[in-house]
Amino acid sequence: MVNGISLWYTINVYMFWSKGLVIVVDDNKERLQKVMASCGVASRRKCEEIITEGRVKVNGVKVTELGTKVGKKDIIEVDGKILFKQEHVYYVLNKPTGYLTTVSDSLGRRTVMDLLDPETKKTRVFPIGRLDYDTSGVLLLTNDGDLSYRLTKSQKEVEKEYQVRVSGIIDQPAVTKLIKGVMIDGVMTKRAKVQILELNKKNDSSLLTITITEGRNRQVRKMCETVGFEVKKLKRVSFGGVTLDGLGVGEYRPLKPHEIKKLYSL
Structure with a gap:
């Protein structure tokens, strides 16, 4: 199997490994939480929490240090599931009042994820930032942890x-x-x-x-x-310049290429 992994890295294609897919990471090592976020696990801040909670393994070894860096030959597991890189997706939702801005709620209350269809949920999107329970309007969702981090870190002045x-x-x-x-x-x-x-x-x-x-x-x-x-x-x-663009309450749409580009330029 070691030879199989080596061959996989040489030809750079996806292959199955145990319970999931091997993650594709660039040659240069990156911080573990950044790689996790880029794979759609959660926002970078949430990924940091997941690491410190002891839920992450790199090459079979539990990792709790936020400074840990990983490269393309490292196998990353979160809660026993090996990560894989996926295509990034971006949506804008016209959030109604009466929904929590979170991926899940331990009390069983309605969340914005209840407004998404099953296929969209498969992409493991999460909200960028928050809107209060009794606040409506523009809510961005993505599986791109890097963009989420860029738009929500305190020094960024996103309107x-x-x-x-x-x-x-x-x-x-x-x-x-x-x-x-x-x-x-x-x-x-x-x-x-x-x-x-x-x-x-x-x-x-x-x-x-x-x-x-x-x-x-x-x-x-x-x-x-x-x-x-x-x-x-x-x-x-x-x-960040993204509007509801005619969406009805509870409806959502993919972001347009120029909207994604603008968000990354902020």
């Missing part, structure tokens, strides 16, 4: 635009505060873009668009609450 309905008639001083930054959870938010779309005095509410470059927990809601306005309805209408 996310939200349409926000708040209680009350918002005034310019509150808008100015939102633009300049407000203190939430002990940390000042970065500058935001804010535009008033509607002041509905009859229903005592205001409609805004707020564009942020961070991805902190319930950030837009907390920003509005800090300046005295409770969010009644929140929808993300754009992530």
